[in-house]
Amino acid sequence: MTNQMTHQSELERHYECVSFYNREAELLDEKELEHWLELLTEDIRYDMPLRVTRDRGSDRSEFSEEGFNYREDRSTLEARVERFQSEFAWSEDPPTRTRHFVTNVRVADVDGDELSVKNNLLLFMAQGEEADGTTVSAERHDVLRRVDGELKLAERDIRLDHTVLPMKNISVFF
Amino acid sequence: MATEEDSCPHGDVDRSAAMTDDVTTSSRVERILDTHREALQDGQLPMTVYNDEEIFETELHRIFGQCWMFIGHETEVPEPGDYAKRYIGKDPFIFIRGEDGQIRVLFDSCTHHGSQLCKAEQGNSSHFRCPYHGWTFKNTGDLAGIPLRDQAFEGLDPDEWGLHEAPRVENYKGLVFASIADEGPSLEEYLGDFKWYLDVHLDIAKGGMEVIGEPHRWRADSDWKSGSDNFSADSYHTGVAHRSVFEVGFGDEDISGTAGQETQRHVTHADSGSTSLRLLDPEEEIFFGYPEEYITDENLSDEQYEVAAACGAATGTIFPNLSFIHLAATNDPDKPLDGFFSLRQWQPVAPGEMEAWSWVLVPAEASEEYKQRAYDVALGTFSPSGNFEQDDFAVWDGIAEAAGTVFADKQDVQMNYQMGMPGIGKAEIDEDWDGPGTAWDDNLEEGTCRTFHGNWQKAMNGEEVGMRYPRDHI
Ligand code: FES
Ligand SMILES: [Fe+2]
Numbered sequence: 001m002t003n004q005m006t007h008q009s010e011l012e013r014h015y016e017c018v019s020f021y022n023r024e025a026e027l028l029d030e031k032e033l034e035h036w037l038e039l040l041t042e043d044i045r046y047d048m049p050l051r052v053t054r055d056r057g058s059d060r061s062e063f064s065e066e067g068f069n070y071r072e073d074r075s076t077l078e079a080r081v082e083r084f085q086s087e088f089a090w091s092e093d094p095p096t097r098t099r100h101f102v103t104n105v106r107v108a109d110v111d112g113d114e115l116s117v118k119n120n121l122l123l124f125m126a127q128g129e130e131a132d133g134t135t136v137s138a139e140r141h142d143v144l145r146r147v148d149g150e151l152k153l154a155e156r157d158i159r160l161d162h163t164v165l166p167m168k169n170i171s172v173f174f
Numbered sequence: 175m176a177t178e179e180d181s182c183p184h185g186d187v188d189r190s191a192a193m194t195d196d197v198t199t200s201s202r203v204e205r206i207l208d209t210h211r212e213a214l215q216d217g218q219l220p221m222t223v224y225n226d227e228e229i230f231e232t233e234l235h236r237i238f239g240q241c242w243m244f245i246g247h248e249t250e251v252p253e254p255g256d257y258a259k260r261y262i263g264k265d266p267f268i269f270i271r272g273e274d275g276q277i278r279v280l281f282d283s284c285t286h287h288g289s290q291l292c293k294a295e296q297g298n299s300s301h302f303r304c305p306y307h308g309w310t311f312k313n314t315g316d317l318a319g320i321p322l323r324d325q326a327f328e329g330l331d332p333d334e335w336g337l338h339e340a341p342r343v344e345n346y347k348g349l350v351f352a353s354i355a356d357e358g359p360s361l362e363e364y365l366g367d368f369k370w371y372l373d374v375h376l377d378i379a380k381g382g383m384e385v386i387g388e389p390h391r392w393r394a395d396s397d398w399k400s401g402s403d404n405f406s407a408d409s410y411h412t413g414v415a416h417r418s419v420f421e422v423g424f425g426d427e428d429i430s431g432t433a434g435q436e437t438q439r440h441v442t443h444a445d446s447g448s449t450s451l452r453l454l455d456p457e458e459e460i461f462f463g464y465p466e467e468y469i470t471d472e473n474l475s476d477e478q479y480e481v482a483a484a485c486g487a488a489t490g491t492i493f494p495n496l497s498f499i500h501l502a503a504t505n506d507p508d509k510p511l512d513g514f515f516s517l518r519q520w521q522p523v524a525p526g527e528m529e530a531w532s533w534v535l536v537p538a539e540a541s542e543e544y545k546q547r548a549y550d551v552a553l554g555t556f557s558p559s560g561n562f563e564q565d566d567f568a569v570w571d572g573i574a575e576a577a578g579t580v581f582a583d584k585q586d587v588q589m590n591y592q593m594g595m596p597g598i599g600k601a602e603i604d605e606d607w608d609g610p611g612t613a614w615d616d617n618l619e620e621g622t623c624r625t626f627h628g629n630w631q632k633a634m635n636g637e638e639v640g641m642r643y644p645r646d647h648i
Contacts, residue, residue, distance in 0.1 A: 048559075050387065050388050050390065052294075052295045052296055052388050053293065053294050053295040054294050054295075054296070054297055055293070055294045055297045055299065056293070058294070058297060064387055064388055066386055066387035066388070066549075067386075067387025067388040067389075067390070068387070068549075068553055069390070069553075069557065069558055069559050070553075070559055071549075071550060071553055073506075075506045075508055075509075076505050076506045076550075076554060079422055079423070079424070079505075079506060079507050079561075080561065082422050083418045083419065083421075083422045083424075083561055086417070086418035086421050086422070088414075088417040088418040088421065089418045089564075089565065090415065090418075090564075090565040090568040090569050091564035091565050091567070091568040093568070163295060163391065164391040164392065164393060164529065165390075165391065165392035165393065165558055166392075166393055167392065167393065167394075167558075168392065168393070168394035168395065168396070168567040168568070168571075169392075169394075169558055169559070169563065169564040169567045169568065170558045170559035170564070171559075171564045171568075
């Protein structure tokens with residue numbers, strides 16, 4: 001069982017990951033947030049560190065170790081989802097129309113039941129009459145874990161290509 | 175950026191118009207300022223000021239070019255060479271600790287032909303080397319190197335060509351402010367009575383407060399004044415705008431929820447600022463949600479200490495655009511409420527458009543575990559993804575849009591800021607209050623917002639900031 005992943009062919013693994021991301025994007029874009037939560041492991045780590053422009057020669061990562069836009073666990077994500085379902089959650093009234101474009105899926109590592117997967121995200125958002133919408137670009141460093149035969153998201157590190165956010169709030173998941 | 179031409183849609187600049195040292199205003203701006211003065215006396219506010227090209231340009235000069243502006247916290251630049259890129263209004267500066275240990279606010283522009291020197295948002299450097307012709311400046315601002323100096327610049331005195339810097343820089347309990355005006359009141363004079371309230375927040379914890387992480391930065395189609403106005407404080411909105419967070423349990427209704435409970439206070443006309451204090455019974459010793467072991471009474475008066483002991487939530491604004499929130503809340507309804515402090519700055523980008531900056535601060539001597547917990551609470555409540563703050567920015571939507579309309583201009587549309595004025599509402603002055611400024615026995619009043627807008631009016635008219643009641647009876 002533990003080695004099931006290692007025995008998969010590269011093609012099978014890639015296909016399974018892409019299928020996972022397609023399903024996840026659909027749930028997020030359809031606002032099926034309760035069902036999206038079902039794709040997460042109980043011990044999910046869901047982070048979006050701040051990005052900070054550093055000196056070109058700096059040996060420090062641009063991704064902050066101390067500053068975050070998201071640093072969530074299952075309980076805080078569930079609470080956020082619960083809030084979005086309130087009719088008084090003004091940031092999602094009207095709901096942000098999102099489109100998650102997930103590309104460049106790369107399985108970087110296989111470790112027992114876990115896959116380390118990098119992928120690119122282009123997230124388009126438009127709310128109300130907004131004509132142009134907002135586009136946010138990021139790389140996601142994920143850990144997908146096989147739980148009872150299904151892939152689930154165990155870790156996500158959302159690595160933005162922005163240091164100054166181009167939107168008034170973060171009221172969607174990446 | 176407005177050009178000469180489009181900053182004056184109503185015809186040529188009237189040469190007889192008012193003039194201060196640094197900027198001439200058109201007769202149209204004068205008319206708006208006159209309307210503003212009269213309207214505010216009656217608790218009204220001309221909507222136009224929230225989105226107007228000429229008003230914005232005047233603000234950049236008369237407010238951001240004159241007042242004491244928050245630059246950063248000294249704990250952001252603890253070591254020699256540490257720096258962070260900061261803005262005064264829209265002007266770029268480098269907030270830096272030099273090799274001599276001194277903090278400076280250097281203009282981010284080479285003294286040769288003006289190129290930008292600082293590319294990083296934060297870092298540590300002994301020097302800045304200009305990419306254009308290679309002049310090199312020390313982290314003290316001194317000009318240290320000129321390529322081909324003997325041939326090209328023989329005779330030039332490098333001491334005269336160090337980086338330009340903000341002429342006045344002062345530190346109040348770790349908060350570094352600068353003013354780009356040569357003259358004006360000292361920082362302490364400027365803060366005035368509001369120091370008493372600021373001290374409650376900065377001195378309640380052992381060892382003071384320190385910044386964790388880099389500031390959040392995000393853009394919104396709201397005027398910078400919407401942030402200042404809301405935090406100045408608008409206690410009336412919490413029950414409506416933040417209703418969902420109380421439903422889910424990110425905050426406690428008694429501590430930070432519905433306005434109008436008996437112990438809550440608004441303090442207005444405290445010179446540079448105003449504040450909302452959500453007070454409980456001091457016996458509860460809530461101290462903004464901090465564990466008691468981090469609290470000290472050493473640096474506060476008994477009266478200030480009593481406020482902190484009773485306070486579970488406070489917001490305030492120091493004119494023009496530095497606000498704060500000190501709050502007991504949680505990012506997880508299954509976890510207890512814990513305290514954090516956040517400084518936020520509403521930076522002008524364009525008329526009706528701002529960039530919000532937010533810093534998370536925690537008691538400097540708290541355990542690492544508590545600091546991380548406090549950061550999580552701040553992130554989950556007041557940050558771009560904060561469960562409270564998401565909705566603040568959402569409900570400000572449309573204000574700038576409406577303010578920029580032809581209709582608002584033509585019809586001289588006024589917004590209502592009358593709550594708590596004579597005959598409107600029930601708030602009365604609390605004569606027994608120990609602190610400075612004017613305290614109200616109820617937070618269902620908008621003298622807090624009127625304090626901010628009164629200071630705006632003073633600054634826009636070239637007068638010194640500082641609201642006092644009843645002198646400034648608005
Ligand atoms: S502009 Fe900097 S060296 Fe010339
Ligand atoms: Fe709010």
